[in-house]
Amino acid sequence: MTVPLTIAVGMSGGVDSTMAAWLMQQEGHLVIGLTMQIWDGSVPLPDEGRSGCYGPGEARDLETARVVAERLGIRHLTVPLAGEYNRCVLDYFRQEYRCGRTPNPCVVCNQRLKFGYLLDRARELGVAFDAFATGHYARVVRDEHSGLFRLLRGVDSGKDQAYFLARLTQDQLRQTRFPLGGLHKTDVLQLARNAGYGDIADREESQDFIESQDYAPLFPAADRQPGPIVDTAGRVLGQHRGIIHYTIGQRAGLGVAAADRLYVQELRPDTNTVVLGRRADVLSEGCRVTEARWISGAPPVAGTVCAVRLRYRHAGVPATLHPEPDGDWRADFAEPQFAVTPGQAAVFYAGDEVLGGGWIGKAT
Helix, strand or coil: CCCCCEEEEECCCCHHHHHHHHHHHHCCCEEEEEEEECCCCCCCCCCCCCCECCCCCHHHHHHHHHHHHHHHCCEEEEEECHHHHHHHHHHHHHHHHHCCCCCCHHHHHHHHHHHHHHHHHHHHCCCCCCEEECCCCEEEEECCCCCCEEEEECCCCCCCCHHHHCCCCHHHHHCEECCCCCCCHHHHHHHHHHCCCHHHHCCCCCECHHHHCCCHHHCCHHHHCCEEEEECCCCEEEEECCHHHCCCCCCCCCCCCCCCCCEEEEEECCCCEEEEECHHHHEEEEEEEEEEEECCCCCCCCCCEEEEECCCCCCCEEEEEEECCCCCEEEEEEEEEECCCCCCEEEEEECCEEEEEEEEEEEC
């Protein structure tokens, strides 16, 4: 028998968070909806009329979340976190590009904002709750032998979002519920229709701001200066429009003519240069990983073999892990990998279990 709890649910007004709240209700829990308010108008982004996690359309999304909570019959609270978002996510995002790396703001936002400041601020505002639920497609289970909480992939491989949660701690997982983790997206949509929320199921999916907007306005003009595009021999092939627009492995939009297919091999922020190479030049046999965090709280032993995903849509590759004297880790791949990108999250798996993750420092 499920013991009734008070569950705070991170709500966007979309079908996933709506069904997460609905499922918690069906288990007999008292549900409270929490929505982050992170837009302060300080960045000149255009309003494209679509829902997203960041942008000038936030007021519509906040109202949608409020209305959905009202339909569910639950209390709803908008939690102001614009300052925290600017410091933790936007400043990080800008600094990574300035250093020639490609950031992953979703990993940082989940760790610092959604599972951190959002809950702390809600409690400061007087909201008491026993656990926190979201619409992420991931699973968390308690190991009965060790008492530790394990993070697992969602059963829907096409929607699995455990990659973005790899830096969560035991304390964060202890209070977390993922009601959709054992479901496929098609099941969630049908569940919504059967429960009377078909209109929400039929809405267009919300977009991340860097997917739906040109993020150049996030940067001052000094970060968008053109510079040379060169090949591996240093020959100038053209001019780029600012290194913030480029990432390792990129082929489209380079604006250069060459006999061979060329890809971005390296970004050199100190000289504002983009280096192109052939595909073979963009293959790596391993990478250094900085600031690794381990779900269990303890690092693996040297020589551990696991799978590592180098970006969200990466299929993963077997890798052998070695700790380095400076605190970094080295991942040696079973076979060379394309476009190992500094700044992206390297996430380690044992089967469906997420062991932890860190930031790709450099390819090796």
